[in-house]
Each structure stands twice: as C-alpha cells, then as structure tokens.
Amino acid sequence: MSVSTAEKEESTPARKRGNWINDWRPENPAFWRSKGRKIAWKNLGISVVAEHLGFNVWTLMSIVVVGLDEVGYSFGVGQQLWLLILPNLIGALLRVPYTFAVPRFGGRGWTTTSVCLLLIPCAMLAAAVTAENTPYWFFLLTAAAMGVGGGNFSSSMTNISFFFPEHRKGLALGLNAAGGNIGVAVSQLLVPFVMHLGAGVNLSYAALMWMPVIILTGACSWRYMNSLTAAKPDNGSYREAVRSRHTPVMALLYVGTFGSFIGFSFAFPSLIEIAFSDFSSFMGIAFIGALIGSVARPLGGWFSDRIGGARITMWNFLGLAAGTVGVLAGTHLDSFAVFFGPFVLLFVLTGIGNGSTYRMIPPVFVREAEQRAARTGEDLETAHRAAKRRSGAVIGVVGAVGAFGGVLINLVFKFSLQATGTLTPALLSVFALFLVCAAMTWWHYIRTDVPRTERARAAGV
Structure with missing residues (x-):
C-alpha cells in the first residue's frame, strides 16, 4: 500500500495556479515521464522562436547600414561603426538584468514582455528610414534600442534551465541557444532580399517584415507558456553566484566561444571584402558561417551530456587555435580557399563550444551546493534548488560578458587593419585567446590535481 502511494505521489501531475506551476520535479523520472517532459518541450519550443526573433532584431542595423547611402544618408565610417557597436554594447549590458527578470516576473510573463519590446526598435527603424532628413542621433537611438534583442538570450536560457533535468539540460540549452543564434544567419539571408523587393531599396521592409511575427509570438507566449515558482530567487543567490571562483573562468571561456x-x-x-577583394561576390554566402555555427551549437550540449562538458570544451579550444592558424595561412598565401575553409571550421567549433561551455555551468554549482550541504547539514534537495538558481544567475553574467567579447573581437580586427593593414596581429591575438581558454579549462576542471568529485561534476559526467 505504501509503495503504491509513493508511486502515485511521484507521478502526480504538476500543480498549476493559472500558468504558474507550483510543483516541478524534473529529476523525478515518474514525474518527468507523466507530465514534465511535455510541459518542458512546449516551453522550449516557444522560447526558441522568441529568442530567434531577438537575434533577428539585434543584428538588423548591421545589415541596414550598408544600404543607408542608397536612400540618401551618407554617414562617415566612424558614424557607421557606432551604429554597429551600439546594439552589441546595449545587448551585452541588458543580459544581466534580463536574467534577473525571469525569477521576478516568471518565464511566461517576461518572455511575452521581452518579445513585445522588439516592436519598439522595429518601429523606430521603419520611421527613421522613411522620414526625410532623419537626424543621426535618432539612428543612434534606434541602434541602441535594437540591443533589447541581445538581452533576450540570457532570460531565455535562464528560464529553460529550470525546466529540464540535468541529463537533458545540455541538449535543451543547446537547442534553445541555437534557435537564437541562427537568427543572425536568417537575417543576413532574408533581410537583403526583402529590402530589394519592388522598385529600388526599401529599408523599412527590414523592420516591417518582423513585426507580425513578433506580435504572434508574444500572443503564443502569453497563452501557452508557463512560469515556475521554483525559479524564484533566494536571498543573496546572485551575490553568491557572482562571488564564486568559477564565474570569471566560465565568463572567459564564453568570451572565447x-x-x-x-x-x-x-x-x-x-573580412572577405578586405582580404580578398577579387572574391567580394562571395559576401552573399557569408551567412553560411553563422548558420553552421548555430546548427552546431546543440552538438556541443549533446556531446557534453555523453563525454563531459570540460573535455569537449578544452579540445574544442585547441581545434579553434588550429583553425585560426589555417585562416592565418590563407591570408599569407593569398588563397581564398585556404582562408574560407578554416574560417567555416571556426564557426562550427565556436558553435560546439557555445553548447559545451553552457553545459558546464549547472554541474559546477550543484557540486558547490553539495559540499556546502555536507558542511552545514542543509537539506540536499533544498541545496540543489538553490544551485539551480545560482547557475541561472551565472548564465546571465556569462552571457553578458560573452556579448562584450563580440565587441572586442571586432575592435581587434579594426585596430589590426588600421595599424598594419593586415589581419595578422588580430589573428595572432585570437589564437592566443583560444590557447589561454584551453589551458584554463584544463587547469580548473580536468587536471589530475583537481579533486576527483569536483572534476567529474565540472566535466558533466
């Protein structure tokens, strides 16, 4: 009788209050099979679309800026550069508060809000390119507003991390992130085509094309998504997470990926146009890099679930270093094929590294929670719930630092070209970064001197 009662309790459906779920136990196999899996994948599906739209809007200005001359806005190189940097900077800054928004407002409420906020930069861009004599400061404001799309990533990843059990989290986070990252490639492919529909160049179409999809996704988020009470923050969880010695290490690794x-x-x-001007026609297929990197991201989580996040991450960085040598060889040999092939490999490996790096975060904090529980006598289940909240906070911090890394990468290329007229200093700097990241991964999570239990947790095995 007692056994039947226990089994019944384990498989009890998730208790809901509106769209809030009060009882969420994804680590319980019976609960996961009976109800949890369906709910988790439903929320993941909508989250992927919402995050994808965020990346679509985030990268809009980088595509539109090349057509501004054709509609009468002749901004200088420095002015255009600021239009490209601002979305990246604002998106990076917003990633931390966006992470905090999920525990505050719930996954459903904040996903709906963050999606609807994308309408603002779209409306601003449409107004800027259709009105006559739009001042430069308004374009700057529009570019800054596009940063809200970059913030969506962290809130989406934090939200989904609560829905899945540990052994499924790598694949789930990889799919969620890939759905967002692929928005870069989709924008690079579709927006130029849509802008040239009809007569002349219609830059307003670049913004208007996304607005119906944004509205529909916002409605679906509000109607079908759920919020978890388990995702509520505990006192000081974010401060403790940021103080952890693992946080700066994971932030550096995510800069590298x-x-x-x-x-x-x-x-x-x-870079194609600058280094190989005779092959400038290949700029039209530049979206392939972002596409392949996005598709490869879930593989990083999938491999990490089976082999270990730290192992995949370390070998991935060594592969990135080798790929950078290949790109450098292409520039020195003046061979577009040698340049293009390794560069595509870099996209593949950064995608895999994105997935494996994120997969490392939850086990690290689970281990810290278990060690603290052993010292203090804290209930282990309570410690695990707190660890999930702390890892969610770190995901926001790491995501923000990673986005700043994108700004730094482009600045390195810019300074290299201005100072020497070549890509060599920039590529050597990137090569050094990858080696440092590989060494940091080995030192903190793989080397034999690291305690075996901690090494196993960090490796995700």
Whole structure:
C-alpha cells in the first residue's frame, strides 16, 4: 500500500495556479515521464522562436547600414561603426538584468514582455528610414534600442534551465541557444532580399517584415507558456553566484566561444571584402558561417551530456587555435580557399563550444551546493534548488560578458587593419585567446590535481 502511494505521489501531475506551476520535479523520472517532459518541450519550443526573433532584431542595423547611402544618408565610417557597436554594447549590458527578470516576473510573463519590446526598435527603424532628413542621433537611438534583442538570450536560457533535468539540460540549452543564434544567419539571408523587393531599396521592409511575427509570438507566449515558482530567487543567490571562483573562468571561456561566434558573424563579410577583394561576390554566402555555427551549437550540449562538458570544451579550444592558424595561412598565401575553409571550421567549433561551455555551468554549482550541504547539514534537495538558481544567475553574467567579447573581437580586427593593414596581429591575438581558454579549462576542471568529485561534476559526467 505504501509503495503504491509513493508511486502515485511521484507521478502526480504538476500543480498549476493559472500558468504558474507550483510543483516541478524534473529529476523525478515518474514525474518527468507523466507530465514534465511535455510541459518542458512546449516551453522550449516557444522560447526558441522568441529568442530567434531577438537575434533577428539585434543584428538588423548591421545589415541596414550598408544600404543607408542608397536612400540618401551618407554617414562617415566612424558614424557607421557606432551604429554597429551600439546594439552589441546595449545587448551585452541588458543580459544581466534580463536574467534577473525571469525569477521576478516568471518565464511566461517576461518572455511575452521581452518579445513585445522588439516592436519598439522595429518601429523606430521603419520611421527613421522613411522620414526625410532623419537626424543621426535618432539612428543612434534606434541602434541602441535594437540591443533589447541581445538581452533576450540570457532570460531565455535562464528560464529553460529550470525546466529540464540535468541529463537533458545540455541538449535543451543547446537547442534553445541555437534557435537564437541562427537568427543572425536568417537575417543576413532574408533581410537583403526583402529590402530589394519592388522598385529600388526599401529599408523599412527590414523592420516591417518582423513585426507580425513578433506580435504572434508574444500572443503564443502569453497563452501557452508557463512560469515556475521554483525559479524564484533566494536571498543573496546572485551575490553568491557572482562571488564564486568559477564565474570569471566560465565568463572567459564564453568570451572565447560566443564572443568569437558573434564577432566573426559581424566581421566575416567585411573580412572577405578586405582580404580578398577579387572574391567580394562571395559576401552573399557569408551567412553560411553563422548558420553552421548555430546548427552546431546543440552538438556541443549533446556531446557534453555523453563525454563531459570540460573535455569537449578544452579540445574544442585547441581545434579553434588550429583553425585560426589555417585562416592565418590563407591570408599569407593569398588563397581564398585556404582562408574560407578554416574560417567555416571556426564557426562550427565556436558553435560546439557555445553548447559545451553552457553545459558546464549547472554541474559546477550543484557540486558547490553539495559540499556546502555536507558542511552545514542543509537539506540536499533544498541545496540543489538553490544551485539551480545560482547557475541561472551565472548564465546571465556569462552571457553578458560573452556579448562584450563580440565587441572586442571586432575592435581587434579594426585596430589590426588600421595599424598594419593586415589581419595578422588580430589573428595572432585570437589564437592566443583560444590557447589561454584551453589551458584554463584544463587547469580548473580536468587536471589530475583537481579533486576527483569536483572534476567529474565540472566535466558533466
């Protein structure tokens, strides 16, 4: 009788209050099979679309700016550069408060709000390019407003991290992130085509094309998504997470993966034109890099679930270093094929690294919580719930630093070209970054001197 009662309790459906779920136990196999899996994948599906739209809007200005001359806005190179940098900077800054918004307002409420906020930069861009004599400061304001799209990533990843059990989290976070990252490639592919529909260049179409989809996604988010009471913050959880010795390490690793991905995505078309002007026609397929990198991201989570996040991350950075040598060889040999092939490999590996790096975060904080529980006598289940909240906070911090990495990557390319007229100093700097990241991963999570239990947790095995 007692066994039947226990089994019944384990498989009890998630208790809901409106769209809030009060009882969420994804680590319980019976609960996950009976109800949890369906709810989690439903929320993930909508989250992917919402995050995808965020990346669509975030990268809009980098595509529109090349057509401003054709509609009568002749901004200088420095002015255009600020229009490209501002969305990245604001998006990076917003990632931390966006992470905090999920526990405050719930995943459903904040996903709906963050999606609807994307209508603002779209409306501003449409107004800026259709009105006559729009001042430069308004374009700057519009570019800054596009940063809200960059903030969506952290809130989306934090929200989804609460829905899935540990052994499924790598794949889930990888799919969620890939759905967002691929928005860069989709914008690079579709927006130029839509802008040239009809006669002449219609830059307003670049903004208007997303607005119906944004409205529909906001409505679906409000109607079908859920919020978890388990995602509510405990006192000081964010402060404790930021103080952790793992946070700066994971932030650096994410600069090496996502920072490189977003930096390369913005720079790739320009680098082709600058380094191989005879092959400038290939700029039209530059979206392939961002596309492949986005698709590869879930593989990082999938491999990490099976092999270990730290191991995949370390070997991935060594592969990135080798790929950078290949790109450098292409520039020195003046061979577009040698340049293009390794650069595509860089996109693949940054995508895999994005997934594996994020997969490392939850196990690290679970281990810290278990060690604290062993010392203080704290209930283990309570400690695990707190660890999930702390890892969610770190996801926001790491995501913000990674986005700043994209700015730094582009600045390195800019300074290299201005100082020497070549990409060599920039590529050597990137090569050094990848080696440092590989060494940091080995030192903190793989080397034999690291305690075995901590090493196993960090590796995700």
